[in-house]
Amino acid sequence: MIGGRVDSLPLNAAVTAALDPFGLQPRGWLMPGERSAPRLKNGTVSEAICLVGHGGGGFWPVFQTWHEMHPGTADPLDAWSKAVIEPIAALLGGEAVFPSDRPWHPFQQWAMAAEGLKPSPLGLLIHPEYGLWHGYRGAILFDDAGFTGEDAIANPATEAAASHPCDTCASRPCLSACPVEAFAPAGFAVSSCRDYLKLDEGQAGCMKSGCLAREACPVGRNYRYGAEQIRFHMAAYS
Incomplete structure (x- = not known):
């Protein structure tokens, strides 16, 4: 292993303890085969992948404080994620990778495999507890995880897959809520969405209170992002 564990804590507990002050958490583990x-x-092949992310907006106050201390930073959320996760990975004897960096890593596939998640009709992965209010900020690769029976692997894929919320949602309110019907079986009409956001209606609606389609989903409402975080994400998207 590169470096070593923190004290004698099982690895998952050590990662959890290190991420918690920043409002982040382990979002599932993968033991990939050598080919993948x-x-x-x-050059060492990783033995384990720990996805790092959040359910809800618990990390937001920590990020806001950092952002105020680093004005003008390009891609501030990505920069903050690296500032937090990279030293934690090094401390735990791993190596951090991020969705925004090349070589591109298959974070969506990792998430589906690690947590048993599936895409919602909007294309976003939906979680049985968090709904659409969650995200992945990075991952930590370990070259020798050394898991034993005492290591608690979070979020078993079988449990999440068994409770995929869209399977029992007959009305699909997310699809009817979009003012420009940007979500369709053929895919997401990015240009239609962005053109709408430039209009007065879009500025007063989605840009202010968040994507109306996402807002329409009834799952995970207790984890809905706060107003400032929603506006931040909408501004970054538009």
Whole structure:
């Protein structure tokens, strides 16, 4: 293993403890086969992947404080994620990778495999507890996880897959809520969505209170992002 564990904590508990002050959490583990395993910078094949992310907006106050101290930072949320996760990965003897960096890593596939998630009709992965209010900020690769029976692997895929919320949602309110019907079986009409957001109606609606389609989903309402976070994400998207 590169480096070592923190004290004698099982690895999952150590990752959880290190991420918690920042409002982040382990979002599932993968033990990839040799053919599909990403390599660390030294060429070693990773033995385990820990997805790092959040359910709800618990990390937002921590990010806001950092953002105020680093004005003008390009892609501030990505920059903050790296500032937080990279030193934690090094401390735990791993190596951090991020969705925004090349070589592109298959974060969506990792998430579906690790947590048993499936795409919602909007294309976003939906979680049985968090609904559409969750995200992945990075992942930590380990070249020798050394898991034993005492290591609690979070979010078993079988439990999440068994309770996929869209399977029992007959009305699909998310699809009828979009003012420009940007979500269709053929895919997401990005240009239609962005053109609408430039209009007065879009500025007063989705840009202010969040994507109306996402807002229409009844799952995970207790984890809905706050107003400032929603506006931040909408501004970054538009």
